[in-house]
Amino acid sequence: MPVNTLGFPKPPKDTRVVVAMSGGVDSSVVAALLHEQGYEVIGVTLQLYDHGAATSASKTCCAGQDIHDARRVAEARGFPHYVLNYESRFRESVIDDFADRYLRGETPIPCVRCNQSVKFQDLLKVARDLNADCMATGHYVQRILDSTGRATLQRAIDPLKDQSYFLFATTQEQLDFLRFPLGGWHKEKTRAEAQRLGLITAEKPDSQDICFVPNGDYTKIVTKLRPQAATSGEIVDQQGIVLGKHEGIIHYTIGQRKGLGIGGGHNEDNSPYYVLAIDAATHRVIVGPKEALAKDVIEVNECNWLDDTAQRRIELKFRSTMKPVPATILPEENGQARIQLETPQYGISPGQAAVFYDGARVLGGGWITGSSQSQALLDKTIETGPITPPEREADPQSVLMAE
């Protein structure tokens, strides 16, 4: 018997697949399409937060529009659909972590934490409890079997939609059980399929924000959860000279140039200041010239590896939207590692992910705990000033996952 499209040597009707449905167009298409192909589809949507409770006094129904849409898709196509309440779990492992990291001067990526804890751990367990053969999601990422039959994680065909960066923490065991039917598609094809299937989510815009942060205003939600994030403090230069005041470290990200509110520059050319570091303990924002932002060593922890070949020459992304840069990994104890970049980079912020690639393949990744300048870099004269930092380096939340 040949294997079916999900890789099982049995007919689709005997293959039970749980589809994680967000209520967006992508996962709607995955569910509807697999159902159309004859699979036994079970749609599951997670209720993760309550906008009303999290952000303002307004009383909203606990069922958000996305949950409603996912359910309508399932009803229309005729497969069972369930809503699971993971509010408290999500609050603990994603929202609290998000707020705490800002408090520590980091720039967190909640979507990775959510995949890591809620979706690929808890939800996956539910899928296994339901005796599902696999779980499918609407992520744009490819799962490709290598010559030994091992599942590998690879970038999506559509470079604009690729979500591999956000999935670096997927373990091999999770990957074995997961399916990403959209990884080989461009978004236009997904939309076209949604139209063909007549899904009510066909025209739904892609989500851009972090799901639990309405209108992208994360400072509001963080200050609500952790009022001390709005503690004012000093903006100082590298020598500790006070240049101005700020209304909370929450408003700053490493590499940030605009909106520092200290005017002027640091030399006669009036070159602008950049945020170099955030000292959460003293509420200080340390600024300096762009050269001081250039780092060629990154420290990471909580490393996840999807590759046993111990490949050490890799390509690295420390932001989802950047082009990968060459680097060498020096693994250390307890899941920590040191990454030596070939060329210094700007705006490397703790809390972001460092993801290791070999071409299209994700080898693994870790969480950035710090960055520094190697002795070799320090020895170089600063005038040779390598690369001009982009205008606004650090806007890590600008492109996030739709799913």
Add this chain to the structure above:
Amino acid sequence: MKQQRIYLDYNATAPLRPEIFLILKTIMGEPLNASAVHSYGREGRKLIEQARTQVAALIKAPAAQVIFNSGATEGNNTVLNHFSGETILISAIEHDSIREVIPNALRIPVDTNGVVDLHAYEDLLKAHKPALVSVMLVNNETGVIQPIAKIAAMAHSHGALMHCDAVQAAGRIPIDIVELGVDFLTLSSHKIGGPQGAGALVLGLCGITPILLHGGGQEKKARAGTENVAGIVGLGAAAELALQKLEGEQERLKMLQHKLETGLQQIIPASVIYGQGAPRVSNTTLIGIPAKTSESLLMNFDLSGIALSNGAACSSGSVKPSHVLQAMKIDTAQAGTVRISTGWNTHESDIDHFLAVLEKISR
């Protein structure tokens, strides 16, 4: 192939009794506005008053004390709202239609069997001098029966009035509003085999009529809005049938419960039945199954054609942690919870089927 479906979620809503369905079909075909002076109006009026007598009989109250409304959520809101601004004591295991009306109402704790802690209650009465006490007669999740007569007497001796949500008790145990000593009692039609969207607030003898909806003279101005004649007639018929069949059904469902609970303990010896140490109604069994989650259990049962729930469901249909089990100090992380609730159309074969699926799922 269409799977056989089995309904074991009567505490959420019971299927409409077929004899009531027939009555409703006739009534809904006529424009019976009970407040009108014409013959249709008189007909509607007659039907409503007949239903009032039927409902009153179920709880042994004078018919004049029965006010029809849209259901227990409205009834509970009506009573609780009347006392907003005053001190209110509610049990920790009340339904959301009590708990969320007055969020800062003081909570009476329950013991690990889910029975109101009378010592703690007495202390609260003394310390806070409440205007109203609200405790349900039968808990919707565990089926545990509360000592309402005692609770009401204690409330009265401390100058408080007594409200009782009797929704889950109707048709399952005898109810006598005078013996219970309750000042306000709420009932719902669809929990006893009547149609959804009808209910009643029954007044005791305190002389207070709480009013929520204004804007019409219906129900002696106690509840404005054109009467839901079909709903009220359905409620009346359901109340009459519930009373008629009470004794026989209690016995029959008790046997099913026994079969269910012994079967459960055989299949999963480590399972628990919550509230087992307290008096319970014979149609409700709340079970905890170790090393499972409520979500997975519910989904697995549903995928096998068995409809049950784990207690209070959110409007999005998602499973949320039970405040009842929390109040009973039960660690819900240790076991998955499902509630089996039976009723007029539950047969022994349904229990057999449930146990067979349980065996399959627990493997």
